[in-house]
Amino acid sequence: MTDQITGSKTPGRRMEGRRVIVTGAASGIGRATARLMAREGAKLALFDINEAGLSPVAKETGGIAILCNQTDSAAVDAAVAKAVTALGGLDGLVNTAGIIISGNLAATTDDIWRRVVETNLFGPFYLCRATMPHLQKTKGATVVNLASGAALVPNSGSLSYAASKGGIVGMTKSLAMTCAPNVRVNAIAPGSVNTPLITDRNGGKIPAGTAERYALKRVAEPEEIADAILFLSCVESSFVTGSTLAVDGGRTFH
Numbered sequence: 001m002t003d004q005i006t007g008s009k010t011p012g013r014r015m016e017g018r019r020v021i022v023t024g025a026a027s028g029i030g031r032a033t034a035r036l037m038a039r040e041g042a043k044l045a046l047f048d049i050n051e052a053g054l055s056p057v058a059k060e061t062g063g064i065a066i067l068c069n070q071t072d073s074a075a076v077d078a079a080v081a082k083a084v085t086a087l088g089g090l091d092g093l094v095n096t097a098g099i100i101i102s103g104n105l106a107a108t109t110d111d112i113w114r115r116v117v118e119t120n121l122f123g124p125f126y127l128c129r130a131t132m133p134h135l136q137k138t139k140g141a142t143v144v145n146l147a148s149g150a151a152l153v154p155n156s157g158s159l160s161y162a163a164s165k166g167g168i169v170g171m172t173k174s175l176a177m178t179c180a181p182n183v184r185v186n187a188i189a190p191g192s193v194n195t196p197l198i199t200d201r202n203g204g205k206i207p208a209g210t211a212e213r214y215a216l217k218r219v220a221e222p223e224e225i226a227d228a229i230l231f232l233s234c235v236e237s238s239f240v241t242g243s244t245l246a247v248d249g250g251r252t253f254h
């Protein structure tokens with residue numbers, strides 16, 4: 001063991017003492033991650049633009065709620081500074097906040113492209129840049145970025161989304177090289193997950209035919225993605241960096 005490898009593998013203590021920012025914590029995968037990390041002993045700063053959704057998660061997990069629109073780099077810098085002061089340092093970042101807007105090439109306006117790329121790629125970049133000086137002070141610090149299966153297999157229906165998530169995969173690899181050895185940087189590429197990201201566009205339901213695309217013949221629950229995020233955020237993944245882990249019930253076989 002070296003001092004790069006710190007932390008507990010004991011269930012219930014895997015995030016003990018670790019100070020983590022989770023973005024997109026008001027809903028879906030971010031909320032499930034906040035709940036799991038709190039149960040594993042993390043101290044949390046929870047970022048989102050949705051105040052009504054964020055407050056109950058903060059109350060439940062004991063985390064600090066920080067309203068932050070991640071498309072605004074100055075707002076991200078201020079929010080990270082606030083989080084680091086409140087937590088007394090930083091050991092982890094989970095970049096979960098994101099949006100999707102459907103549209104193939106012909107249907108993708110400048111505005112759609114800009115909104116999706118600003119949220120899904122500029123946002124995580126701003127967060128990585130603002131947190132890295134703090135993460136570098138901790139041996140065994142981690143970043144987990146949310147990519148998507150849309151970055152790994154052809155997806156003609158959401159061009160801007162696929163492009164933004166492809167950017168996440170590339171950014172993750174580059175940061176893994178440049179931020180080592182103190183900070184490990186990984187990504188997760190989920191398949192379809194039962195969250196408002198996909199159900200809001202379909203009357204609160206998973207679109208018909210979605211489950212059949214996966215070997216396991218179902219979509220994921222957000223807690224199943226949170227389990228993978230926990231793995232990449234704790235000592236159990238101490239020799240994993242630069243990876244994009246597909247958590248997709250058998251679709252991309254990545």
Ligand SMILES: NC(=O)c1ccc[n+]([C@@H]2O[C@H](COP(=O)([O-])OP(=O)(O)OC[C@H]3O[C@@H](n4cnc5c(N)ncnc54)[C@H](O)[C@@H]3O)[C@@H](O)[C@H]2O)c1
Pocket residue numbers: 023024025026027028029030047048049050053068069070071095096097098099119123146147148149189190191192193194195196197198222
């Ligand atoms: N649900 C899926 O099927 C699926 C599949 C693959 C990847 N993902 C990715 O997982 C991540 C989480 O998605 P989810 O399914 O939990 O979605 P969700 O819609 O349930 O949650 C996303 C959260 O991000 C927040 N957010 C959006 N724009 C923001 C901004 N500008 N600043 C700050 N917060 C903002 C929203 O308020 C929301 O709370 C996203 O990056 C998404 O692309 C989801």
